[in-house]
Amino acid sequence: MSRRVGFVLGLVIALASASVGQDPAPAPAPGKPGEKPKPKVLALVGGDVHTVSRGLLRRATVIATDGKLTAIGVGLTVPEGAETIDCAGKHVCPGFVAATSFGIGIAGGRGGKVGDSLDPFDSDMDLPLAGGITAVHVSAGGGGGVIGGETAVIHLAKGDLADMLVREPAAQYLGWPNASATDRQAAREGLEAAREHVKKLAEVEAAKARGEKPQPPQPDGKARPWLPFVQDRRLARVRASSAGDLIATCELAEAFGLRVVFEDATEAWSVADRLARAGALCLVSPRDVTPSDPDLARDSGSHPRAPAILRDAGVKVAVVPGDAGVDTGGIAGQGVQSLAVDAALAVRGGLTDDEALRAITLDAARALGVDDRLGSLDVGKDADCLVLDGAPLDYRSYVTHAIVAGKVRYEKAKHTLYGGTSAGGASTPTPAPGK
């Protein structure tokens, strides 16, 4: 491909991506009719702020206005009329993102858009919020073949329907490893056709730049279903656990320039270099420990060292909850209650604290295709944050406030969940200012 066509192709893809998927407008703050509504301001003052993108800010303030982060820093002035939470001695970090789905926040049967079936009063939201999870992946269902169903990302914005939907569609399932030979053949043809179409688009743009008036190309039936992946660079979500499936999908991804995220990538660590070359993202669960199969000639199984091995190879890793259950049983309540514990297990396996925190915040958001909105404390992103009474990955820490889209949705002191147990929690001593 000539450099010029490559550049124009890149431009076309960038422009196309910019117009993909309208996110829903955030709910405006109510006010008197005719008058501009007063902004709703929330300030978290004086805590140790883990931004995830720019490191730790000690004794800093986070300010959110109308559901978005508007200021993060030390020595900020809190605007008048703001709701303030005193975070002295506490930690503030972005809300955790659960990159696997739990069926939370959806009413009744599916079929149709996730946005039409959201349930803002689902009482199953309380446990994940208490565990620090503020956004979750939702599978919209449908699509059984190679081209699977679309996925969405929702806020656990308890009580506010308008604040719940973050993005739909956010990604799309690609049923590659289990596809039959004929389906794979058809898929390759479709991808080829889509790639041809994108090339033609690039040529049209180049012709326009030269001042010509070319005919816009029409995508044929084969290409059309693949355009979101090839033209819009939509994330392809693939269920591939074994090394063989992972490699096969990587080959497809590289051949057609697909962005891939692997769900339940148990053996990803054993093919880490291959995944790094393909630029794939992996969802791993460090809690899963499976011994290597002695009958196989290669390494298999999974263990907590997996995220560190992947990191060393340069693969982006998101840590997901061990199971999709919402309950209070098991170790610290399995599943959604203990995502921080899963991240801590990754530290046991070799990640740094910062990398492990990023694996359940920004990299998880990236794996869902919403890292422009969630996953770190940066101005302009959604105001999803946690106030904890200790370091985020410390096993004794509790979430004291879970803030989603700028509103407090869970407050430990007001909730019945921990009412019968002791407060627990320990604060990391912070050095005196000036040190």
Next chain:
Amino acid sequence: MRLAWLAAGLVAILAGFAPAQDPPPVPKPDEKPAEKPAAAPETAAKKPLLVKAARIETGSRGTIFGGAILVTDGKITAVGTDVKVPPNAEVIEAGDGVVMPALFATATRIGLGGGGGRWVDIPGLGRVLMGGGGGGGPSGPHVQVADDWEPGQAVHRRLRAAGIGVLGLQPGSSGQSGVVALAPGTPAGTVVSRSAALVVRFSADAGSKSGLKQLLTDAGKALEEAEKKEREKKAEAKAAVPGVGPGPSPPPAPPPEAPPTADDKRKAVLVALAKGELTCWIVVDSAAAVAHLDPLLDGFTGKKFRFAVQGGADLHQVGALLAKRKIPAIVPTALATVPMSTLLDNPAATLARAGVELAFLPPNDDVNGFEAWRDALAQLVRAGLPRDVALRGCTSVPATLLGVDKLVGAIEAGREANLVVCTGDPFEATTRIRRVILRGETVHDEP
């Protein structure tokens, strides 16, 4: 319209002369050959009735102490402390007792059989409920559940003894609700309203949303059409007045009105909906559905629709939303628990505090549920629901929501005389029902 009734009368008379094909239905003594619109039943001229009680809970305007109720020809003609007693009146002395309106079963399918069941005459067996058992029966704005009404069943006797006087019949899926009196009478004679509300089922999904949007949009269009026709008619009539109008030639006579078609009937329902004369009764399966209903209704602000939402024990979570739109709620008479706790919750009290008008459903839609209804309401009052909200929610509020508040539901002059005489406060567990009077007749009496 007159022509239509004349035609119907003619047809009825001719039918009487036509050769019988099926065995004729068992003739009922007070049934007339020609169809009459639902009206008050014929009661033989009876003596006026005076009910005196230490306390009268009117159900709409509070409590009257030491007053009396005068009943003439099945209707309440006077209520108060200074009621003039006609010389020939029969007097019922309730003494220390309390008189309250007979209860209004807000939305029930008791005695209607599982959706779609119809009453048929079987020679040798009499009238039997056949069919049904699923699917909710036919549905659509034209369906009237009053078609399935069959009075005189054994359940009705037990309901009367429990103090229920009026049933708000609800269609199995969607259609028009009906209001019927539990007083003795014929099916036609006991129907109070055939078109009391339009029931629509709504859940959090795209199909429900587009269905409701279409219904409300169609209603708006039907109203516009009807108003346009009215204007055109008026313009024609004006042009027909002598001296006003273009030429000396006499205008043509207006064409005779044709009898209403099914489409006309449907349009009439839509027009009544758009004018706010017929309540749009939305049955939701969760509070989430109401959260999805809210933005949908934004598209119809400024229109005259009257809404009511019937839901379950989680409806209090959208109390603020309902109060903001002034939408009344129909809720079960039940307490709940706060999720993941052993804390008791009173969803009805929460809604009342938020300013939502409430109508109640019994704990279950069966005889046991109705017999326990008073006690269940008492538990809500004990847990913080204001007493008058409880009382109005089973009497006058359902009557208002179903458009029959001028006819039943409260102890006020002009309404049907549906009274329950109790030995004490209706919410006290020790209180018994002494007597139940429906349309002026004693239908239940303590031995």
